[in-house]
Amino acid sequence: MAKKRKTAREKLETVQEPKVEDTPKGRMLIPKPLDVDALMRKIPEGKLATADQIRAQLAKDCDADYTCPLTTGIFLRIAAEAAEEDLVEGRESVTPYWRVIKANGSLNEKFPGGVEAQAARLREEGHIIQPGVGKKPPRVQDFERYLVKL
Numbered sequence: 368m369a370k371k372r373k374t375a376r377e378k379l380e381t382v383q384e385p386k387v388e389d390t391p392k393g394r395m396l397i398p399k400p401l402d403v404d405a406l407m408r409k410i411p412e413g414k415l416a417t418a419d420q421i422r423a424q425l426a427k428d429c430d431a432d433y434t435c436p437l438t439t440g441i442f443l444r445i446a447a448e449a450a451e452e453d454l455v456e457g458r459e460s461v462t463p464y465w466r467v468i469k470a471n472g473s474l475n476e477k478f479p480g481g482v483e484a485q486a487a488r489l490r491e492e493g494h495i496i497q498p499g500v501g502k503k504p505p506r507v508q509d510f511e512r513y514l515v516k517l
Contacts, residue, residue, distance in 0.1 A: 415467070451479045
């Protein structure tokens with residue numbers, strides 16, 4: 368019998384404690400998914416945060432030098448997918464994952480619906496989206512003006 372695949376919500380709520388490990392680069396935090404989600408929920412409408420800001424705040428909160436970019440990226444995506452599942456179930460208050468952008472202001476192609484869906488949501492909140500050039504994804508115009516302090 369095939370094992371039932373976990374939903375994004377189940378993955379997000381996996382019981383896991385944050386871990387801080389010593390590495391050659393310093394003390395690295397491996398966050399828990401719900402901590403990533405909680406920071407994303409703090410981004411108000413019309414504002415933005417970068418994945419780098421989220422990692423820096425997580426590291427600061429756990430007295431680490433930095434946060435693992437790989438696991439944080441995975442957890443950002445899981446939080447985004449869980450938010451979409453919540454919307455399908457009719458929940459009104461969901462994690463505003465579309466407000467998380469890359470350090471250079473570009474959109475995240477790994478979020479549900481890709482950059483097109485993220486761009487549409489950001490436009491609804493008043494942001495101007497510059498089209499991508501070549502292989503570069505679209506980005507938020509003057510994104511620095513909208514960055515929130517986490």
